[in-house]
Amino acid sequence: MKNHIEMTPLLEAVSRGHLGITHRLIALGANINAVDGEGNNCLHLAMERDAFNSEGAPLDILDECCTELSLRKDERLSGIVVTRYLAKQGADFYHKNDKNNAPLDLVRNAKLKTKLQTILPPQCFWCGHRKATTKVHPCGHLVTCEECSNTPFKRCLRCLKPVTSRGQVGKNTLC
16 A cells, blocks of 8 residues: 555655654564655665654664664664664665665765664675675675575685585574
8 A cells, every 4th residue: 555655654654753653564564675656665764864753662672773883872763773673674775766875875974884884784796786695605605685596606706715505594684
């Protein structure tokens, strides 16, 4: 279900800064990677907000995100912290909108951008559009997304060591 600007209820809740409603919609199975008419996912919209209203959302989850980003607890309702929370719920940090911007491109603070890059899963080495979920052995690098995982290659795309086997990491795994 989408409105006249192709926003789902989840995208609408994020764009208006309603964290409690956002949390409930995710718990009820809302598509975390839905996009609006401009190709924005929930992370693009969260990055545009300075602050969110808590509305009874569990703040301990946001406290954990603050710790990961080395931010103070009084910043837990900021757009960047909510963005990290949404990414932990499975939102795609590598999705590019119609302006060819990924959510990470919208981070203005260089230190936060670097911090996010270190805690986010690596990007697919093959297509460069989605998070890598295929681990190659014996080196253990995450190299391709699920869609590119059937691409034949004999060497790790990251370190060039010979590949003996490969396997999928859980879809919601962030580490």
